[in-house]
Amino acid sequence: MADEELDLASPSCLHLLAAFLAMEPTECLISLAREYGGGSITKRVQRFIWEHCISKAAGQTNVPYNSYVKKFLKKVIVDVESNCDDVLDELYEQYANYMISLKDDSLVKGNTRVRKSISFLFPEGCFDVPSCPKSMKVVVPLQCSLNMLEGDTGCSIWPSSLFLSEFVLSYPEIFCSKSCFEVGSGVGLVGISLAHVKASKVILSDGDLSSLANMKLNLKLNQLSTEDMPERTIQDPTLIECKCLPWESASERDLQDIRPDIILGADVIYDPLCLLHLIRILALLLKPNKCNPHQRGNNWQGSSPKSSYINGGRDSYAEDSSCGFGTCRGRAAYNGASRAESLYEAMKAGRVAYIAAVIRNVDTFNYFLRLAGEAQLDVVDITGTQKPLNLLPYMQSYDRSSIRFFSHSSHD
Structure with a gap:
């Protein structure tokens, strides 16, 4: 036929x-x-x-x-x-x-890896979206693990990385010409998406050497060059920097030269033992530039909780057995509307972190929120307001409803 x-x-x-x-x-x-x-x-x-x-x-x-x-x-x-x-x-x-x-x-069986291809399929009417190619699809080959829970987690494709990649491809104007840094980059899918929308600089990081090596292989599979410590004055959109960055040992000196416009993370809120280090890294990366006299430095250690989780003026999380993850409830702390409005202004300015996560344990997430408050980080749930296009309509194993999406920014 x-x-x-x-x-x-x-x-x-x-x-x-x-x-x-x-x-x-x-x-x-x-x-x-x-x-x-x-x-x-x-x-x-x-x-x-x-x-x-x-x-x-x-x-x-x-x-x-x-x-x-x-x-x-x-x-x-x-x-x-x-x-x-x-x-x-x-x-x-x-x-x-x-x-x-x-x-x-x-x-x-065991930690076995295969090569998959993730196809982002743009729906009709998306020709005006800058990230949409003439073919209406972006195909990303990836070497990854088949066994997410058998010691090879950094080489697996996690649902939040699919969501975050859809978000990047759906809103290219947010990332185009911006410096982007991802914590816990895994297979590198989000970084490849950032390169597609022409981010000015992309830095991917992971603390596991095996995951880092696999990530570099995936970048090469997608015709993207990699360099551990690039020394260049002319930015190359096909070159992505890969850094070995264990959260527990990363120092302020390790991060001081990065200073990204946008920080990203997919499924990084999972281990209570790692959250203190993750928040410290986010706080350092989001800290206002010292050269700006109108912005005061953010002293993370010893600071009092001045911020809260914001979702329509609600600031606590409780388990909802009907859907398997937390839902918002509780009293308003701060003027949620005005705080959220200021955070959206921060997004436009670019100094913001986007975190997509499946909330598997409500206590762990509440601990994350408490640490964020102590670090003077504002957390806004933008799951309902910043929905990406459905670019993976064929992927029945990918449950978007389980994913929550947050923006983080620092305030004085």
């Missing part, structure tokens, strides 16, 4: 292929394949799967990737046969090859 008959530009085609390249759960692929076929995996859909997914995967030597394809093939065959339809001969043959060559699926 010719490519024209497959209608490769249709959302169904794009979503199925994007989900396959991102190695979404095979149940997601089957769901998208049925949607493409109008309720069943027709011969037309099978042909698309073979020509644009399976055949291009044939010959790969990566065992985890081949095991993933084998599992997908099996589910396709079972689904088609259960509907008493014919299975494409090529799919049968390729599955038989995998049955012979992949006899022990236990080989995929």
